[in-house]
Amino acid sequence: MAMIKLKINNREVEVKKGSTILTAAKKAGAFIPTLCHDERLTPYGACRLCMVAERKKPAKLIPACFTPAREGMDIITENPEIIKSVKKQLQLILINHPLDCPVCDKAGECVLQDLVIRYGITAAPYKLEVRHKRVDRESSLIERDMNRCILCGRCVRICAELQGRHEIDFINRGIKTIIGTDGERPLDCDFCGQCISTCPVGALTDNTFKNTTRVWKLAKQEAVCSQCGMACSVDLNIQNGKIRRVTAPVSDHGNIGNLCARGRFGWRAYEKSARATQPQINTDGQRKDVSWPDALSYCAEKLAYVSKKYGPESIAVLSSDCLTTEEALSYRAFLRSELGIEKIGSQTAAGYRQVLSGLLETHGASCKIGSLADLKASDIVIVAGGGAAEFHPVLKTLLNSFIRKEERELIVISPWPDFCWEKATLPIYVNPEYYDKFLLEFCQSLEGKSADGSCDISQFGVPAATFAKLVSLIHSGREITLLVVPQLFGGSAALVRLTSILHHFVKTVIPLGASVNSRGAVTRAEFFTARKAEASNDSGNENVLQKIKNGNIKALYLLGDDPLEYSANPQEIEILFSKLELIIHQSPYLTRSAKFAHAVLPSAVLPEKTGSIIDMWGEEHIIKAALLPPPGVKTDADILFQLQNLWKNNSAVVKNVPANEIISSALLPPARLQYDRKQFPFMMTAVPSIYGDGIISRQSPEMQKLKGSLKIVMNADDCEKAGIADDASVHICTPYGEAKGIAKLSVQVRPGNILVENIPGNAEGLRLISEQVSAVPANIRLAGGES
């Protein structure tokens, strides 16, 4: 990149060609006041505070945020003219900016407040004017007070440019301009809070923070968000050991100050009220609170008993991949050397592991697993699979920035119209029923196996021209990054196959759908290592469930994971659970499996731990404990340390434990595998929610409220035919089960398709799906009526 040299206040700086004067000034350490500028957004030039001048023309003021720096410029950032101009603009803004700083949450970190003090604006030559504009108090999580708004447009731009939502915009114009939603309705958006993060004044504030404390009383603790595999950097704003809010530091890291709803508002999941804080054991059908030593002794004894009685292969371990890498390594060592357990499966990150293992299996050490830098440097991004941005919402900001640059392509191959599909330059919406078939067809054409025209691509809902363009872009020789999004349910075998074939054509592959330390757990701690002989389906716990069914597994050690919240047919699992001799539920939360557990061990959440994690981009984060665990809670490392000691001291004294009654499989609810397709005219796909499907986000009352019940998204015409209105309460049934939910109309979903959100953790919802296929035949009817 060409560099240019210029002088800022007599100091020479070198910047990239095309940089603005403001960038150069920052580099030179000069202060330029701004209100409407945000480094993440395209320059806007509305507040007119950033005026500077060239030395040769000191009276001609130029806006620094917008003007490109030129070679040899000699800029002065402050002279009497400039100061006069800045003061004048500030006075104009203050005409109708309410001076309600005592009750404004922004006070103390308000850019306007700081500038007014800096420039000593103590009096205005104009009459102040109080306007009475709308205050939106109805929207969830975000309060919008338009009286405080200075119309810098940062919220509008961040919502459009980075988040891609366009939820708010300017309404009216001139002096009557306000920022709001269409029809002044409450916000109905991603609730990423990006608008709050960029607002320089107190017009947009965080409802979870409102009136709790003053910002100068907060201590910011660096941490890593543990709600998905992006592992965004966050600042926990802490007062007296309690989180008050979460903000994002503007850094060079992946999220560059961007966060999603889960990261910004989901922090109550870390609070004591959401947590398990008391070790418990279940003896003789009685659950009782016990001390940590008692609980751990119990676990050690039972583990030893099962291991001795049935052999090491009778114990299964499932992890949610929220352990630090160090913890994971310790668990790995302990389980392997002491209990002889080779594999640690995962439920929540099953899809991620399946894709990763598929890659490692076929390509081994030469596997091109990429990083964020690779993605940013590519010409083409292919997103294979639906829900990329729903799994990892901050990906929206990355992909929106990616396609803003010229001549970039975003190809999205999805079985449903997700966010990325909407933004794609080549969107491909494949009929969900034939999604796997399409992927295999695509594989064949890439391998050159299918003769031209032998397969009618249009049967998949994909126009032939689109497909031809897809193939030509893949062969274009440009740098491609492949993002692979596993199916939420139903396995991703076809996707794995496609990934390993596309691997030849692309520069890097990045599997999505990871938990915070999935990559660390797999690549460092070898929680799971692919072996050629085994089917790639083995990464999750389907086999575990099968093995329980077969009677091969007698004990289940859950490290934060919970099959009851993430697997099809929970009734069956509940029955299977009662077959087990031991379930250890080691988790920060009392999730559904806790009810069936023989031992409950409350563990710490990531912000309470010290260690390191590796995010899904492969970047390592060193984390320091930002919070103390609530009383009664231990970190996973602590728990293991004590368990190990007990294990050694115990020398496995096997007490006689009464065996549980084996339940006959006749009691299992029958799956209607033989069914009439006419009974189920629709195709249902379970899709991830932007507010999170992971265990942590489900513990946050804010996210739970946003998610609501099962969301059943349908084509608007289908709804009309069935007499279903938006937000109507409906029943959905599949050959596996039936559930109730709220209908949502969509014009993008094709007729005949149904998308269901919020299934994980919803017992009714989990009954609808199958572990074998991702698209399930379904029917729908209005609640209370017949179809």
Add this chain to the structure above:
Amino acid sequence: MKKISSIDELKKAGEKGAKSLFPSSVKIIVGMATSGIASGADKVYEALDKEIKKKKLPYILAKTGSMGMDFIEPLVDVIEKDKPRLSFGKMTPEKVPQLLEQIGKGNIDKIKPIYRTDAEDIIAKCEKKHYLKGNVSEYLKDIPQMEAIPFYKKQIKIATRNCGVIDPESIDEYIARGGYLSLHKALTTMSANEIIDEIIKSGLRGRGGGGFPAGVKWQSCRSAHGDIKYVICNGDEGDPGAYMDRSIMEGDPHSVIEGMIIGAYAIGAQEGFIYVRNEYPLAVANLTKAIGDARSRGMLGKNILGTNFSFDIKISKGAGAFVCGESTALMASLEGKAGEPRAKYIHTVEHGLWDRPSNLNNVETWANVPVIISRSGKWFSEIGIPNNSGTKVFSLVGKVNNIGLVEVPLGIPLKDIVYDIGGGIPGNRKFKAVQTGGPSGGCIPASMIDLSVDFDSLWDAGSMMGSGGMIVMDEKTCMVDLARYFIEFLVSESCGKCTPCREGVRRMNDILHDICAGKGREGDIELLEAMAKGIKDGSLCALGGSAPNPVLSTIKYFREEYDAHIRQKRCPAGVCRALIKYEINAKKCTGCTVCAKKCPSGCISGEKKKAHKIDQKKCIKCGICMESCKFDAITVK
């Protein structure tokens, strides 16, 4: 219609048009531009139509645009074979039977024409075409020739060459007057660079107000990187009282289209847009028809006039925001976004509409292009004065006798426009000032009446050319009130993006309102001046940057009026209601009671034939009494 692909076919179409322009039978033409319709031309047209049909006369009835003489509209022209074309002003439906009668008789006994046209200059072809064959008849000798009447004497019609002459809906008539010949010449004999050179040579400067050399702009757009380029016509004329562009779009839409095609060919654009405000329904209709005709005749679309060049134009209707006349805001609006400007050092010729190189010119600029191509840049550059070549259309309105559109060579003294063309001030009142450049322009006081009207002189005088609005003011105009009026307009038209324009102009408006309401405070003038500087320095676009102009120029030239308002609480022109008082001069009052009857608030009392009195407490200062008094007995202080 068959597509035209050769010069012969083009000429043939021209001949057809000439037949309809110079018909062998009687042709009656009604000026049906918006200005005409506003004065009742549509009713005159209807009456003519009805009467001709009733009497089964073999007359052709046609429509045309505006000649610019709005003070005598509705204007009806009568063409008889080999006779001068006669123009009748202020026609009414009642006069229609008389007009038809005298045509039949071959005299002008009942209605006298305003002027006659013996021959017409076809400027694009450099020809004179004669209506009159032989000598003029005796009865028409007293009727002045068009060129001789003061309104037309100093005008040169280039951009408005066809307005009021041709039927805007007839492409053949346009071709007959040299239309599309320039296009043919450009496409078949000139290279893109030659065209641009010719435009540069002509010295044509942007007629939208900026005055940027059009040829240079074309050159930069041509050399900008990119395959897809656009040409855009800015028809978003928004200055109050200005309607030059409307008149051209209504009266001669093809001239704009031809200019744009030539421009597109020179620049290398494939697509063009005409952005026209929706408040101009007739302009939209005529442009739409013209584009359709041009397309079906092969002037637009693929392989224009049989060449390899392809280009098409779309019309985009604006919602009437003043700021959308600003080029970047216009492009944002074209893209379907809110019409807000952005900073301009990312030049639109490189990154304009949809981030592609885009060349935007105003309606009048485009309309000049075909003539420059046919007559050469050198010819054009010799009209006007150096650096300000060619003509400019002004809408001359306000307190002037001859209200209308005038096209004058640049560099003409202001006096000539106001007094010779405009015919001076009505009621022999004193000339006070001229506002040019619309709300963003400024006032030129009577003392500068000799000022040369060109881009640079107006700028130096603290005003600007703008798109060509020219509002004449007499002694009864309050300059503070005028500034307040324009600032109020700008407050409602500010897009609200940048602080100084949104908040600052609004605050200036408040201060001016206070001054007009008698609440002015010492120091307000200085505050206004200081604010004006802040707004000029700080604003994002030209709207804000020039918004303080009306205030600054009125302060500069009429500071004493501001002082009178603030210190003496007096409005010297007798306009600002809070500061004036109507009184009855008892000596002059005859007690006719007319004022008392007309007064809407019933504040005038008095016995018949005795002097009346105004109850100042009740008076709402509407001024109706003063207007109704025949004895000049009512005064305002």
